[in-house]
Amino acid sequence: MKQIKTKNGPDERDRIIGLRVKAYREIKGLSQVELGESVGVTFQQIQKYESGKNKVSVSRLIDMCQILETSLMSFLTGLTDTDNAHIIAVSDVKQDKIINDPDRNKEVEELLKIYNSVDTAEDRKEILNVLKALASAKKKRSA
Secondary structure, three states: OOOOOOOOOOOHHHHHHHHHHHHHHHHHOOOHHHHHHHHOOOHHHHHHHHHOOOOOOHHHHHHHHHHHOOOOHHHHOOOOOOOOOOOOOOOOOOHHHHHOOHHHHHHHHHHHHHHHHOOOHHHHHHHHHHHHHHHHHHHHHHO
């Protein structure tokens, strides 16, 4: 088991949380300035959180969850094993579609959770290929 850093400085868990903040902020379509204003910090502080240079307090993370419309667990899941913790990937779906459709936001979050729960790159690629094939078939039927 890895030794957990006990000093006050940020560690690998903070870096992962920061990357997740960035991904959820981008999914929501917010700038660092907008997120910072919403939670009462500067955009520079958001940059430091996202880069893992500064730790995010639990109360600030809860505030971000409200703004980003995601659960606290979406930031904390998997942090006991940082070697295998997944960083969510921002979808290439048009941001305006995600932002304006709360149901779609929930679907995107669910897809990301499912995708990130898969351990091997080979299995994740297979999932992506299935989704691409389904989307392509749907487009052909609609055309």
